[in-house]
Amino acid sequence: xxxxxxxxLLVLSGFAWARPPDFETLAPGLEYREVVLKSPRALxxxxxxxxxxxxxxxxxxxxxxxxxxxxxxxxxxxQELGQLAVFNSSYFGPRMEVLGYTERxxxxxxxxxxxxxxxxFFYWDGRRAGFKRRGEPLPRGVPVLFQAGPRLVWxxxxxxxxxxxxxxNRTVLTVDEQGRLGVVVIGGLATTTxxxxxxxxxxxxxxxxxxxVRALNLDGGSSTQFYxxxxxxxxxLPGRARVPVFLGIxxx
Numbered sequence: 001x002x003x004x005x006x007x008x009l010l011v012l013s014g015f016a017w018a019r020p021p022d023f024e025t026l027a028p029g030l031e032y033r034e035v036v037l038k039s040p041r042a043l044x045x046x047x048x049x050x051x052x053x054x055x056x057x058x059x060x061x062x063x064x065x066x067x068x069x070x071x072x073x074x075x076x077x078x079q080e081l082g083q084l085a086v087f088n089s090s091y092f093g094p095r096m097e098v099l100g101y102t103e104r105x106x107x108x109x110x111x112x113x114x115x116x117x118x119x120x121f122f123y124w125d126g127r128r129a130g131f132k133r134r135g136e137p138l139p140r141g142v143p144v145l146f147q148a149g150p151r152l153v154w155x156x157x158x159x160x161x162x163x164x165x166x167x168x169n170r171t172v173l174t175v176d177e178q179g180r181l182g183v184v185v186i187g188g189l190a191t192t193t194x195x196x197x198x199x200x201x202x203x204x205x206x207x208x209x210x211x212x213v214r215a216l217n218l219d220g221g222s223s224t225q226f227y228x229x230x231x232x233x234x235x236x237l238p239g240r241a242r243v244p245v246f247l248g249i250x251x252x
Contacts, residue, residue: 020208023047026230027084027251029054034235035208037200043190045200046226046235047210048085048183048249052129056252057181059089059104059144062096062244070096074225074246075236083248085228087185088171088239090146091118091219096244100147106140119149120216122173129181131173131214144247150194153215158198167191169224174201174212182210183247185226187237219243 023031029051037043062072065080078086091099100118102109121132124144132138138145151159168191174182186192194217203209225239
């Protein structure tokens with residue numbers, strides 16, 4: 001009788017304990033899944049998980065394209081620059097200039113280190129991916145280094161004081177205890193506040209989370225874009241704004 005009542009409660013609660021799908025291996029060191037949640041509202045989370053010692057990360061600019069860079073999308077960047085996955089990256093200004101301190105292949109694209117939401121840096125040094133808090137020493141001469149924010153999770157704890165009202169599409173980078181890099185994109189009709197993100201990211205993989213040790217918010221809202229195509233699995237999430245800077249993932 002008790003087991004029957006528990007089963008009925010699970011059914012009535014919308015299968016709240018239903019296990020999310022496992023990650024699908026797309027290529028060596030690169031996995032993907034889509035997680036559908038009912039709380040804090042109906043959400044679909046596009047999740048990439050990759051081994052930063054196996055994949056190659058690239059900071060890609062609209063100006064890398066030979067023709068009509070003003071018409072850049074994640075799908076076009078991926079197709080023309082030979083990327084398996086592409087998503088929007090750091091913030092940019094009204095003249096499509098990259099904001100926050102940014103390096104690509106050791107070359108400084110923007111030397112300014114603003115404060116406010118620009119609370120941390122993401123880097124990939126060719127083997128490891130990680131985050132540095134503003135004011136900490138930064139790695140030198142790395143392929144990818146840029147400033148973004150706000151921080152969402154730091155050393156396994158949710159960051160306090162995050163915005164609680166504005167709902168928007170989101171793009172997030174995470175790293176787990178094993179050093180795996182995570183990408184979470186919440187786009188389309190799915191929206192969250194910044195304050196809701198840490199719980200989603202800290203949750204175990206079996207609960208649809210990313211087991212994040214650290215997590216950083218990237219540009220979001222209308223800039224949110226995602227494209228993935230490995231020949232068998234394809235996903236395109238077009239954005240609603242022109243974006244001048246992206247992160248791309250390929251296999252070495």
